[in-house]
Amino acid sequence: MDRQATAETTYQVWYCKRCDKACKIQPPTIEPGCRCENPVPGLRPTLVTQMHQPKLRPMQALTEEEGRLRALARKGRRVQVTYEAEISEAWISPGRDGVKRIQFIVTTADGRRHVVDPALPGLHVEAAPDGEQG
Ligand SMILES: [Zn+2]
Known part of the structure; x- marks a missing residue:
């Protein structure tokens, strides 16, 4: 047994006659x-020595996905953030610079709608693997 994993406490115990x-x-x-x-x-x-097992934290089984995400969580790491959604609306409107660009409203699997502005820096829209046939 790992010595650091246990602690001892010694009590003085008086027993009732x-x-x-x-x-x-x-x-x-x-x-x-x-x-x-x-x-x-x-x-x-009477000296009584009690061994204490440290309370084991309930093992929270880390899901593979959560473990993967935690491994990524390092400041400065470059990641690619993607989500899959369905195009619900698309329109072309001029941006601040007057250049007309396409914008989308997409709906994710949970039914939520998100505005997607492909002009946002770093944002990249491409067809999902099963979305090529359109
Ligand atoms: Zn007693």
Whole structure:
């Protein structure tokens, strides 16, 4: 067993002479078992060493996808962010520079609509793998 994984606590325990249960514990971190109205503690305490297993955090099984995303999460890393959606509307309108460009409203699988402005820096729109036939 890994030594660092366990901790020990030593208590002084006075056992009650009436019920043989602990009636006084120093340090008082555990509950005495004695319920006598007038406990009769023994003269000498007994040293009790308790081993503590550190509480294991419930293993949250990291999904493969979450693990993959966490591995990516590093400042400065270049990533490509894509989502798949269906073109719901498209129109051509002049931008601030007066040049006419196409814009889309797309609908993702959850039914939400998103405005997609391909003129945004870094944004790139292409056909989904199954979307070539259109
Ligand atoms: Zn007792």
